[in-house]
Amino acid sequence: MIISFDIPEKDRHIRHWLRNQIKIFGYKMLQQSLWIGPGPLPPSFLKRLEDLNIGKNVKTFKITKVNN
Incomplete structure (x- = not known):
C-alpha cells in the first residue's frame, strides 16, 4: 500500500x-x-485521521504488483 x-x-x-x-x-x-x-x-487509525480533520489530506493506494 502507498500513503x-x-x-x-x-x-x-x-x-x-x-x-x-x-x-x-x-x-x-x-x-x-x-x-x-x-x-x-x-480502521481505528483511519478514524483518527477523520477526527483530526486530515482525512481529506491523506490518500492511500493499493499496490497489486511491484516490479524491481
Missing part, C-alpha cells in the same frame, strides 16, 4: 504524529510525504 499526504505547515505537529504512526505500522518513506508499507491501515 500520500499533504498536511499544512500550520499542522506540523499532526504531520509529525502521522509520520510516526505510519512508521509503527511498518511503512517506509519514499519521499517526505510518500510512504510504502505492508498492508491496510487499521
Whole structure:
C-alpha cells in the first residue's frame, strides 16, 4: 500500500504524529510525504485521521504488483 499526504505547515505537529504512526505500522518513506508499507491501515487509525480533520489530506493506494 502507498500513503500520500499533504498536511499544512500550520499542522506540523499532526504531520509529525502521522509520520510516526505510519512508521509503527511498518511503512517506509519514499519521499517526505510518500510512504510504502505492508498492508491496510487499521480502521481505528483511519478514524483518527477523520477526527483530526486530515482525512481529506491523506490518500492511500493499493499496490497489486511491484516490479524491481
